Amino acid sequence: MQTLSKMHSYILIVLFILIQFCSCNEPDNQFQIILPSNLQVQITIDKADVNIIATAENVNFYSFVYEYNNGTSITNESNDGLSTNTFSETGSYIIKTKAHTNYNSFIEHIDTIDIDLEVDSSVGFNSPLSYPGYTLVWQDEFNGNSLSSDWTLETGTGNWGWGNNELQYYTTQNHTIADGMLKITAKEQNIGASAYTSTRIKTEGLKSFQYGRIDIRAKLPKGKGLWPALWMLGENISSVGWPACGEIDIMEMVGGTGTNDRTVHGTIHWDENGHQFFGSSNALSSGTYWDEFHVFSIIWDNQSIKWYRDDVLYNTADITPANLSEFHEQFFLIFNVAVGGNWPGNPDASTVFPQYMYVDYIRVFQP
Ligand SMILES: [Ca+2]
Numbered sequence: 001m002q003t004l005s006k007m008h009s010y011i012l013i014v015l016f017i018l019i020q021f022c023s024c025n026e027p028d029n030q031f032q033i034i035l036p037s038n039l040q041v042q043i044t045i046d047k048a049d050v051n052i053i054a055t056a057e058n059v060n061f062y063s064f065v066y067e068y069n070n071g072t073s074i075t076n077e078s079n080d081g082l083s084t085n086t087f088s089e090t091g092s093y094i095i096k097t098k099a100h101t102n103y104n105s106f107i108e109h110i111d112t113i114d115i116d117l118e119v120d121s122s123v124g125f126n127s128p129l130s131y132p133g134y135t136l137v138w139q140d141e142f143n144g145n146s147l148s149s150d151w152t153l154e155t156g157t158g159n160w161g162w163g164n165n166e167l168q169y170y171t172t173q174n175h176t177i178a179d180g181m182l183k184i185t186a187k188e189q190n191i192g193a194s195a196y197t198s199t200r201i202k203t204e205g206l207k208s209f210q211y212g213r214i215d216i217r218a219k220l221p222k223g224k225g226l227w228p229a230l231w232m233l234g235e236n237i238s239s240v241g242w243p244a245c246g247e248i249d250i251m252e253m254v255g256g257t258g259t260n261d262r263t264v265h266g267t268i269h270w271d272e273n274g275h276q277f278f279g280s281s282n283a284l285s286s287g288t289y290w291d292e293f294h295v296f297s298i299i300w301d302n303q304s305i306k307w308y309r310d311d312v313l314y315n316t317a318d319i320t321p322a323n324l325s326e327f328h329e330q331f332f333l334i335f336n337v338a339v340g341g342n343w344p345g346n347p348d349a350s351t352v353f354p355q356y357m358y359v360d361y362i363r364v365f366q367p
Contacts, residue, residue, distance in 0.1 A: 034058055036099035041109045043095065048088065048117055054081035056099035056107070063106070065096040069352040087115045092187075092354060114354075119219065121181060121360050124293030125310040127215045134365035138207055141361045142182045147175070150207045154200045154336075157192070162200075163242070166227070167340035167347075169194035175201070180360065184228075186221060186337045187354035196353075200336035208235040208330040212366040215297045216250060220264075220289035221355030225347030226255035227338035228357045230296055232331040244271040246326025248305060249279070251296035253289060254344035255355075261288035264296065266307030266315045270326045280307070280315035293360055301367075302328060335359060 036059040044051045054062050064083040067073040069091055076083045087093065092114050100106040130136065140148055147153070155170045169191040175184045186198040220228045229252045234245030247269040255261050267279025297308040305327065307315040319327040337357045340346040347353075 033101055033105045035101055035105060036060075036107055039097070039099045039107050039109050041097045041111065043111055043113060045113060045115065048086050048115065050085050050087065050095070050113065050115075052081075052083045052095070052097060054083070054097050054099065054109075056081070058101070059099040060102065061100050063098045063100060065098070067094040067096070069093070087117070090115055090117045090119075090356065091352065118179065119181065119183075119358055121179070121293060121358070124219065125217075125295050126293075127217065127295045127297070127311065127363075129363070131213060131365055133367055134213055135367075137212065137364050137366045138209070139361060139363040141180060142177050142359060143180050144177055146177055147182075147201065150203055151201045152204070152206070154202060157194060161341060162338065164338070164341035164343065166338045167194060167225075168196040168198040168338055170200045170336070171197050172199070173197070174199035182335070182359040184335065184337045184357045184359075185354050186226065186339050186356075196339040196347075198337045198339060200334065202332060202334040204233070204235065204237075204332040204334075206332070208332040209364055209366070210328070210330045211300050211302065212364050213297060213299045214250060214362065214364050215295050216362045217293050217295045217360040218251070219293045219356075219358040219360075220253050220255075221337055221357050222255050222261040222288050222290040223347065223351040223355060224256040224260075225340050225344050225351050226253075226355050227341060227344045228253050228255075229334070229336055229338065230359075230362075231334050233334060234326055235330040235332055243269045243275045244326065246270050246329065246331070248298065248300070248327070248331060250298050250307070251309075255351075256344070257350065259283055261290065262286070264289065264309060266296075266298070268305060268317050268319075268324075268327065270324055272323045278317050282307075282309045282312070282314040293358070300327075333362065 036056040039056040042053045061079050062081045064076045065073050066085050092112055095111045096108050098106040098108040153172050157169055174197050184199045189197040191197055216230045230250045232248040237245035249267040252265045262284040263281050265279055265281045267277055269277045294310055299306045303320055305317045306313055
């Protein structure tokens with residue numbers, strides 16, 4: 001009985017082992033996925049064109065997801081790991097490179113790339129190098145590869161976000177001089193408590209002017225919360241403060257869809273028992289100020305300041321009253337791209353970063 005019982009036990013164990021093999025190991029062999037490994041991604045950017053070479057081990061095919069800033073994306077698949085894509089707009093893009101075993105099983109590598117398309121400065125309005133009765137007294141054509149000694153950079157967050165609750169931190173890094181243009185980049189980047197960075201330059205203490213014609217040719221950023229400005233402050237600001245120093249805004253734009261991205265503002269600010277201002281705006285009939293270059297000008301004499309866009313007058317301030325004495329003094333220049341603040345409001349989900357302001361030249365003419 002004992003022997004028989006032992007034999008039964010052996011048979012049961014063998015059966016059990018067989019059942020184990022059948023119920024467990026065989027399905028595992030059928031469904032176990034071996035993921036690819038060692039995914040290597042090499043990205044080459046040539047202006048608008050992006051070329052990717054991906055390699056991996058144990059891979060069946062590759063896919064490439066190019067994510068655009070507006071929330072859309074395109075996906076390429078290839079067996080050889082090669083992919084190309086051509087971007088039509090300057091900006092930052094996310095590329096996800098995936099090495100697949102099958103559609104749902106893959107490993108991925110994520111890159112962020114910057115596409116910086118050459119801006120064609122020949123497109124848009126242009127202004128002459130001379131005017132009858134005027135002499136060109138100062139110009140910056142931004143032809144070198146760094147800012148000239150006529151400019152200094154202002155950095156940081158100023159007081160109260162430069163007086164306007166602006167969100168950007170100004171760095172020395174967010175500008176370039178190349179291809180005959182100054183480019184200021186506003187981007188999403190954390191520095192200190194700031195979520196955006198940009199650049200602000202000025203000629204304070206270096207170049208200041210009383211009266212004349214000033215032409216600035218520029219291509220402006222766009223989108224909610226963007227606030228590009230080409231403007232002036234009284235050279236005496238450090239002694240009398242703002243607004244007693246006076247402010248001349250040659251061009252300001254508060255971006256946003258609809259009319260905002262195609263409307264510029266020309267304004268003066270002064271002190272008359274407190275802050276006073278006077279201004280008007282000019283809208284393109286269609287498109288945006290990002291589409292091409294425009295020339296923003298003032299003609300300023302001892303009677304008035306007149307604002308022009310592409311040589312079309314859109315605002316005139318009479319500066320003869322005694323309480324506008326600010327505007328008969330020396331003013332320096334400031335170029336900046338602010339983000340957020342009291343006037344434009346903050347960027348929203350529709351705002352695409354980075355954004356760029358290009359300045360082709362500034363020319364100052366005096367009689
Ligand atoms: Ca230029």
